[in-house]
Amino acid sequence: MKSTSLRLIDKEELISLSIGCTILAGGGGGDPRVGLMMGLNAISKNGPVKVIELGDLNDDDLIIPGGMIGAPTVMIEKIPNGSEPIIIRQMLEKYLNKKASAMMPIEMGGLNGVLPVAWASINDLPIVDGDLMGRAFPELQMCTPHLYGIPAWPGVVVDERSQAILFEPLDNVWFEKLARNAVSTLGGCACAGLYPLTAKAASVPVIRGTISAAYRIGAAIRAPSIDPLLALNNEIELYRLITGKVIDVERNTAGGFVRGSAIVEGIENDHGRLVRIEFQNENLVVLEDGEPLATVPDIITLLDRHTAMGIVTEHIRYGQRVVVGVFKSPTQWRSDAGLAVVGPRAFGYEIDYVPVEERHERVS
Amino acid sequence: MNGSVDLRIGIDVGGTNTDAVILDRNDLVLAKFKTRTTPDLSTGISKALESVLSQIPESKHRVTHVILGTTHATNAILQRRDLLKVATIRIGAPASVSIPPLLDWPKDLRKTISSGEIIVSGGSELTGEALAPFGKDGLTKFIDSVANVAQSVAITGIYSPVNAEHEFEAAEIVQKMLGEIPISLSSGIGGLGLLERENACVLNAALIGVSRKVVDGFSEALTKNGINSLKYLTQNNGTLMSLDSVLKYPVLTIGSGPSNSMRGAGHLTKVSNAIVADVGGTSTDIGVLINAFPRESTTPVDIGGVRTNFRMPDLVSIAVGGGSILRKTGSDITVGPDSVGYQLPDEAIVMGGKTPTLSDAAVVKKRMTMGNAKLAIPIKDFLSRALEISDNRVWEATDQIKTSRVDVPLIVVGGGSVILPDSIEGISEILRPDNYEVANAIGAAMASVSGQIDKVFKLGGRKREELIEEAKSAARDQAISEGADPAAVEIIEVDEVPMAYLTEPVVRIRVKASGPLGFV
Numbered sequence: 001m002k003s004t005s006l007r008l009i010d011k012e013e014l015i016s017l018s019i020g021c022t023i024l025a026g027g028g029g030g031d032p033r034v035g036l037m038m039g040l041n042a043i044s045k046n047g048p049v050k051v052i053e054l055g056d057l058n059d060d061d062l063i064i065p066g067g068m069i070g071a072p073t074v075m076i077e078k079i080p081n082g083s084e085p086i087i088i089r090q091m092l093e094k095y096l097n098k099k100a101s102a103m104m105p106i107e108m109g110g111l112n113g114v115l116p117v118a119w120a121s122i123n124d125l126p127i128v129d130g131d132l133m134g135r136a137f138p139e140l141q142m143c144t145p146h147l148y149g150i151p152a153w154p155g156v157v158v159d160e161r162s163q164a165i166l167f168e169p170l171d172n173v174w175f176e177k178l179a180r181n182a183v184s185t186l187g188g189c190a191c192a193g194l195y196p197l198t199a200k201a202a203s204v205p206v207i208r209g210t211i212s213a214a215y216r217i218g219a220a221i222r223a224p225s226i227d228p229l230l231a232l233n234n235e236i237e238l239y240r241l242i243t244g245k246v247i248d249v250e251r252n253t254a255g256g257f258v259r260g261s262a263i264v265e266g267i268e269n270d271h272g273r274l275v276r277i278e279f280q281n282e283n284l285v286v287l288e289d290g291e292p293l294a295t296v297p298d299i300i301t302l303l304d305r306h307t308a309m310g311i312v313t314e315h316i317r318y319g320q321r322v323v324v325g326v327f328k329s330p331t332q333w334r335s336d337a338g339l340a341v342v343g344p345r346a347f348g349y350e351i352d353y354v355p356v357e358e359r360h361e362r363v364s
Numbered sequence: 365m366n367g368s369v370d371l372r373i374g375i376d377v378g379g380t381n382t383d384a385v386i387l388d389r390n391d392l393v394l395a396k397f398k399t400r401t402t403p404d405l406s407t408g409i410s411k412a413l414e415s416v417l418s419q420i421p422e423s424k425h426r427v428t429h430v431i432l433g434t435t436h437a438t439n440a441i442l443q444r445r446d447l448l449k450v451a452t453i454r455i456g457a458p459a460s461v462s463i464p465p466l467l468d469w470p471k472d473l474r475k476t477i478s479s480g481e482i483i484v485s486g487g488s489e490l491t492g493e494a495l496a497p498f499g500k501d502g503l504t505k506f507i508d509s510v511a512n513v514a515q516s517v518a519i520t521g522i523y524s525p526v527n528a529e530h531e532f533e534a535a536e537i538v539q540k541m542l543g544e545i546p547i548s549l550s551s552g553i554g555g556l557g558l559l560e561r562e563n564a565c566v567l568n569a570a571l572i573g574v575s576r577k578v579v580d581g582f583s584e585a586l587t588k589n590g591i592n593s594l595k596y597l598t599q600n601n602g603t604l605m606s607l608d609s610v611l612k613y614p615v616l617t618i619g620s621g622p623s624n625s626m627r628g629a630g631h632l633t634k635v636s637n638a639i640v641a642d643v644g645g646t647s648t649d650i651g652v653l654i655n656a657f658p659r660e661s662t663t664p665v666d667i668g669g670v671r672t673n674f675r676m677p678d679l680v681s682i683a684v685g686g687g688s689i690l691r692k693t694g695s696d697i698t699v700g701p702d703s704v705g706y707q708l709p710d711e712a713i714v715m716g717g718k719t720p721t722l723s724d725a726a727v728v729k730k731r732m733t734m735g736n737a738k739l740a741i742p743i744k745d746f747l748s749r750a751l752e753i754s755d756n757r758v759w760e761a762t763d764q765i766k767t768s769r770v771d772v773p774l775i776v777v778g779g780g781s782v783i784l785p786d787s788i789e790g791i792s793e794i795l796r797p798d799n800y801e802v803a804n805a806i807g808a809a810m811a812s813v814s815g816q817i818d819k820v821f822k823l824g825g826r827k828r829e830e831l832i833e834e835a836k837s838a839a840r841d842q843a844i845s846e847g848a849d850p851a852a853v854e855i856i857e858v859d860e861v862p863m864a865y866l867t868e869p870v871v872r873i874r875v876k877a878s879g880p881l882g883f884v
Contacts, residue, residue, distance in 0.1 A: 037463045037559065073872075074490060076557045077523050082462030118462070160459035161496065187489040188870075321764065 005129060006212040009117055010048040014039045019221055020214030021113030022310030023232070024327070026299040028282035029110015029136035030072020031312055034079055036114050042082075042121035049117050050126040051211060052102060057199035061101035063128055064092055064196055066119055067112035069140070069157070069179060070189030073314060075111065080191060081160040085119035088193035091156045091164055096196060104128040104202075106143060106194055108210040109136025109282075110312060117211075119191075127211065132195060134207040134330030135299045137342055138281045140179060141172040144205040144330075145195050147337045155179070155194040159186040207330045221308045228308035229323060239326040239360045241286055241293050242270045243305060246320045251313075262302070262316050264324055275324060277302070279313050284347050286324060294326045295344040297333035298356045301325050326356045371426045373416065373591075374809025375409055376624060376802075377401055377434040383805040384412035386420060386427075391631060391810065395419035396802045405436065406581035406588075413589045424590050429881060432582050433598040433624040433808035437617050440574045441668040444472065447570040448546070449479040451514035453503065453538075454562060455530045456487035456522035459495060465520075465562055470669040477570045479513040482506040486530040487522030490820050490870065495522055498530045500537065507541045514542070518569035520550035520562040526820050546572040552613060555818035556872065560673035567670060568615035575614030579607050594847075600676050602627040602658055602807065603814035603878055606846065618667060619676040621804065626651050626658045626677065628807030629775040632797035638773040639762050639791070642803070643780035645687040646703035650680045650761045653775075655856050657878070680761045686780030687711075690720040690750040697746065699753050713740045722783045725751040732782040755785050763790050777803035814856075814878035815842025822870050832858060832873055839877035848879035 006013060018032040043049065057063070066088060068075060089100050103123060105116040108131040120127040132143035140152055152172045157179055158164045165182055169175040175194075183190045197206075213236070220235040221228050232238055244264035251260035259280045266273035276287045283300035286293040294300055302311040305321035332338050334355060344351040370389035375382065378401060386395040397415040402408035409432070417423050440446050452465045465481040466474050484506070485499030517538050521531045528551035535547045550565040582595065596604040599616040602623035610617060625642040636656035642649045652659040658677035665676045683700030687708045691698045704711040704719050711717040713724045714735030725747040726732045728740045740747060762774060771792035776784050777800040786794055799806065817839045821831045836855050844850050857876040 034463070034559075037467060041463055041467055073556075076559075077490070078487075078495070079456075079460035079522075079558060080462050081458045081460070162458065187491070187495070319766065 004212075005053065005209065006051050006215045008048045009043070009051060009127070011040055011043055013215055014043065014114065014117060016218035016222055017117065017211065017215045018114045018218065019309065020216070020218030021109055022312060023217050023221075023301055023303070024113065024134070024210075024214055024299060025109030025136040025310060025312060026282045026301050027279055027311070027313040028138060029107065029112055029312065031076065031315070032111045032114045034075050035111045035118060038080065038082070039114055039118035039121065042118045046121045046124065049121045051129050052126045053129055054199055054203055054206060054208060057101055059198065059200040061199045062093075062096065062098045062196060063102045063104050063199060063202055064089055064100050064193050065104040065106045065132055066116050066191065066193045067106040068115055068189055069192045070183040072111050072189070074188035078160065078187060078189065081162070082122060083162060084158040084160070084191035085122050087158045087162055087164050088156045088191065089123050091166060092154060092193055092196050095154045095166065100125060101199075102126050102128045104206070105131040105211070107131055107133040107136045108214055109133070112136065113211075113214055128202075128206070129211045130206040130208040131210045132205065132207070134210055134333070135297075136282055140176040140194060142342050143195060144207060144332050145197065146172050146341060147332060147335070148205055150195065150197070150201065150205060152194045154196065155192060157182055157186075157190050157192045159190045205332070207332065228306070229303065232303070232308045236327055237357075237362060239294070239356050239362060241324040241326060241360070242266050242273055242275045243268050243323050244270055244273070244275065246316060246318055246322060249316050249318060258313060264322060267321070277324065280347060281313060283313070285344060285349055285351065286326070292344075292351050292354075293359065294356050295349065295351055295353055296347060297329035297338065297342045297353070299327040299329060301327070326360070328356060371420075371423060371428065372809045373413065373427055373430040374805040374807070375412060375430065375432045376804035376808055377405065377409065377432065377436065378621065378804070382408040382412050383802045384416045385799075385802050385805040385809055386416050386423065387806070387809045393799050393806065396799060396805070398802065404581075405578060406584045409582060409585040410588050413585055413591070417589060427591055427593045429594045429596065430586060430591060431596045431598060431604065431808045431811055433620045433804060434578060434617065435621045436578050437571050437574055437614050438667070440571060441473075441567060444476050446574045446577065447477055448515040448573045449513055450477050450566055450569040451479050451507070451510045451517045452481040452562075452566050453506070453517065453519045453534060454481070454483045454521075455485075455498070455519065455534060456495065456558070457483045457485045457499065459487065459522055460558060463559065466566065468671070469563075473668060473670065477566065479515075480506070480510045484534075488524065488527035488530070490523055490526055491822060492527040494530075498533055503534055503537055504541070507538060511542060514545065516546045516548070516569040516572050517542070518548045518550070518562070518566040520558070520565050522558055523820075524549070524551035525556055525818060548572070548612070553615065554673045555874070556820070557673050560671055563670045564615055564672040564674060567667065567672065568613060571614040572611070575610050579610055583607070596811070598624055598808050598811045600674055601660065601814060601876075602811060604811045604846065604881070609846070615674070618674060622649050622651060622677045622679055623658050624807030624811070625649070625777055625804045626653055626807065627656070627810055628803035628805070629653070629777045629797070630656050631806060631810045632777070632799060632803060633775050633795045635773055635775060635795065638775050638795070639765060640775045640777065641758065641762070641781070641784065643776065643778040643784060644685050645705050645708065645780055646683070646685040646700070648682050648684045648758070648761075648778075648780070650682070650765055651677050652765055657856060678765070680765050682757050682761050684722065684754050684757055684783070686721070686723045686783055688722040688754070690722065690725065690747070692746065697750050697753060699750055699757070713743070720747065720750070722750070722754055725754070726783040731785070754783070755788070758784060759788050759790070762788060766790065776800070812878045812880050813843050813846045813848035814876060815839045815844075815846060816874070816876045817842070818872070818874040820870060820872045828871065831871065832875070835873045835875040836877070839875040843877045843879055847881055849882035853877050853879035
């Protein structure tokens with residue numbers, strides 16, 4: 001069931017995309033608002049951004065995936081300069097001795113699903129309809145090219161002062177460690193270009209059509225309807241684990257992440273049930289009576305009971321009416337290699353991954 | 365101790381009514397008066413004051429505090445009137461230039477308010493270090509260019525809640541160049557979130573003229589009535605502001621209306637944890653009292669189309685009021701959203717009028733008495749069904765705003781409150797206090813003094829608990845410096861948000877302290 005693809009991102013499309021990105025974020029990735037505002041400003045200056053498919057490019061055309069790395073909560077205060085994407089492009093073009101043909105998001109969740117659209121506009125390049133996660137994840141090696149031994153470098157990290165660092169690490173995990181320290185020194189967040197790929201090299205790892213998908217999800221929720229959750233369900237396979245009320249939230253910092261849990265108590269038809277969601281920036285597992293109901297890499301998102309909007313981890317609060325929704329993970333993460341990087345065990349859970357559709361019926 | 369000097373006056377100036385009450389040392393309501401709000405603020409206040417004072421012999425010299433709550437600032441923004449022309453200065457380049465100031469403001473409001481915007485170099489990192497050197501030259505040039513048009517100046521620095529040094533430096537330069545112009549600093553206004561704090565700061569700068577009018581009108585009315593007591597206004601979180609603070613931070617008074625009615629409801633019932641429903645003629649505002657304070661909204665709040673990070677009460681508003689019009693549409697019945705408003709005594713069926721209202725339904729179902737109940741008998745079934753719809757709407761709203769699964773009490777105030785039922789699922793009891801119709805003014809008279817800290821702390825080897833203690837004592841000091849009784853200041857809220865993705869642990873801590881006014 002191939003839906004129509006987005007060909008052009010103007011202001012309205014960008015607003016829908018930003019809403020779709022909170023759904024696919026699985027609780028992480030930060031509030032997309034700064035990316036949205038930056039994108040709206042860039043589009044009003046440079047016009048709408050062209051969206052292309054991988055097939056529209058020649059085999060050796062260069063694609064630059066990008067996004068912000070660090071704390072999204074810092075970016076709501078220290079907003080980028082706007083020249084970062086130009087510096088990223090120029091440095092990678094120089095290093096690789098090749099002109100870039102397109103930009104692409106590294107992840108399709110939260111702030112980072114939207115920001116690269118602004119970057120494409122600023123660089124006057126089209127954006128590829130796809131990304132390297134199909135959702136949001138917390139670390140740099142949690143990108144699909146990593147599964148195929150494709151290096152994340154040469155990679156560039158740039159701050160708002162136009163200070164640029166080019167990384168040539170030993171491997172992608174080292175890159176994650178080095179970049180995280182650099183970002184901390186630069187003040188908590190920075191802009192990055194990673195996993196530069198030719199269109200040919202991109203053809204296997206890239207998860208395709210995710211910009212269009214996020215846009216359609218956002219548009220479906222925004223459209224006036226009696227039941228936005230139903231509208232969402234019509235657009236993407238939604239597995240509803242529970243409808244309930246947040247009755248407890250606990251957050252603490254460990255190892256540079258926000259870890260914690262939320263407890264949702266069933267209401268309506270789920271009266272009497274109690275479910276626990278554990279997160280490390282993104283939601284990792286949902287448990288009921290100690291048994292897993294869903295785990296990463298499936299996308300676990302708390303949805304507003306009435307508006308179906310996605311709720312990011314830092315905005316979960318006591319008393320919220322939510323539906324704990326799960327969406328199928330991109331297939332690449334469901335392989336043994338994929339699960340080794342982003343499965344429950346990669347986050348310290350001694351649980352086997354069971355695809356959400358094998359555990360739950362879809363109820364609309 | 366002089367036992368006779370012990371009266372407080374609370375005044376609420378709303379869009380339609382001006383109410384005044386006098387409370388004694390034990391917070392008993394000794395006098396109350398309700399009158400229509402006059403376009404001229406001072407005259408209305410003066411009339412209300414005169415009336416309540418005349419109800420108690422020898423009352424003038426016994427008044428220690430007069431406290432005013434008003435929606436004047438909100439209305440000024442919504443109606444785009446009396447707003448000053450603002451020069452907007454952001455300190456943060458090279459960061460943040462990708463999103464210029466006022467980018468998503470409604471065009472007409474931006475045109476009314478803005479006399480020019482600039483982003484100069486500087487600001488802070490979240491560690492408190494300078495983000496970039498302060499751009500003095502750029503600022504000087506900008507000030508020169510707006511010197512003839514700007515009536516007020518708004519200064520917002522990146523991470524100024526952590527380190528406001530560059531905001532202070534900029535203020536000094538502006539003052540040197542423009543003299544007595546009002547200057548608003550974002551570090552005194554809001555928490556983190558550059559764009560929202562900047563918006564609030566610019567609105568604040570635009571409201572300085574309005575605040576002067578309110579403060580002058582208020583002071584004038586007091587002088588006219590020969591009252592020489594301490595004067596305050598109430599702010600969004602139901603606590604007091606000195607008139608000096610109001611002149612500096614008028615934007616903080618914007619949500620004080622609902623705060624006052626909720627605080628008043630809490631006081632009248634002596635219940636500090638409850639849901640409060642303020643039922644008017646057209647709509648009902650439902651909020652939550654936690655430890656005697658309104659629960660604040662965590663999502664950003666729009667004021668006149670501008671997104672801000674104000675501390676505002678979390679409210680659900682529903683179309684249920686004493687004058688709500690009832691209609692039959694096919695097989696369905698609708699309740700509101702329109703209302704007969706002040707024509708209720710003429711329009712309602714039981715009064716011999718032609719429009720079925722929720723008050724008619726309440727009369728038929730014996731929740732209240734008004735007019736001639738027999739007139740409504742022919743449409744009894746229709747009215748009963750409409751009241752069921754209204755009751756269900758109230759139940760849904762109370763259930764939606766509840767914070768825990770245990771049943772909680774509901775306090776009902778406001779002129780239309782008699783239309784509400786006597787039992788609601790999930791509500792332990794429904795409290796209907798005396799003086800419910802002047803809960804707003806009582807809330808104003810009851811307001812406490814508060815201090816709030818919202819800051820990012822670096823752990824740097826120190827313990828979390830230590831930092832929280834530091835924040836608590838800063839909040840306590842702030843409350844005391846605003847006039848709170850040092851012996852009675854309490855910490856009423858501690859909120860902690862760790863920041864992700866940083867190798868060095870950093871936490872954002874928000875602490876609120878509050879206490880009753882110290883006796884003079």
